[in-house]
Amino acid sequence: MSLSGPVAADRDLRRLRVGVDIGGTRIKAVVLDGGTVRARHLEPTPSDVASTMGPTVAGVLARLMTAADLPAQTVPERVGVVVPGLVDEEQGRAAWSANLGWRDLDVPAVLAGHVDARVVLGHDVRAGLLGEHLLGAAVGVADVLFVPLGTGLAAALMTAGRVVRGTTWTGELGHVRVAPNGPVCGCGGRGCLEAVAGATAVGKRWRAAGREGDARTVAEAVAAGDPLAQEVWAEAIAALAGAIAPVVATAGTRLVVIGGGMAEAGPVLLDPLHVALAERLPDPDGVDVVRSGLGEWSGAIGAAHLPDASFSQQSG
């Protein structure tokens, strides 16, 4: 660990928490000082990240430290790294990612030799929920469902203040089949929730009806009162509410936090989703639906706070 300058006193550095979120298109990294985000850094995910994760993360950390006004070679004690897809937190393995092209990647081992810090691996969506609970839309709420809704669709559940981890496929709500004769999904299945209610699916439905644009265009057209847009939107919301309601009812969820690109639609999405959910639940006033408070930074912020109960390994 390299220390220099007044801001880099030992005592201060130990308080710093570092999180790195390796996404399908972008890597986001944060340094937190207590409950304050001291610096953030964002860069495109290299297409060969599966084979270059060590040097990639080392480079991200150096640029993050510079952004935090710390010497580029400053190494925190511990780095939380989160990735999409199937993740085995217990074993520290990125089990599978369709987008990023890895299978059974031992992340702490891959980073050893490149990152001189203890590495804790987590799942991007579960970390996102943790981030929202600590600093975002779910502060003070102990029973929360987090649903990032973009090109992909996944979920993470918190009950009694704990993020449910389960097995590697925990959170794969997007690949629950909700329409047996529905469109083919990226996973090869047919009628998955993601293929019906994800941003790509909504854009496809829109264009199949002869219009131009994507899910964002549809949301704007909904707000402008376009009947076709309202129909496409309502179908997606009904599928989403139908899939979320049983989870909410089972877990006693109080708050549903929607993230991802589609959350940018704001009330156009959140209000009808809240109504559709309330219609399906025994206590219509029991659950709120809100937009993510941290946006695309929730995963990195949660990564910085991953519990040490996750698999961890001292490198070097």
Ligand SMILES: [Zn+2]
């Ligand atoms: Zn699927």
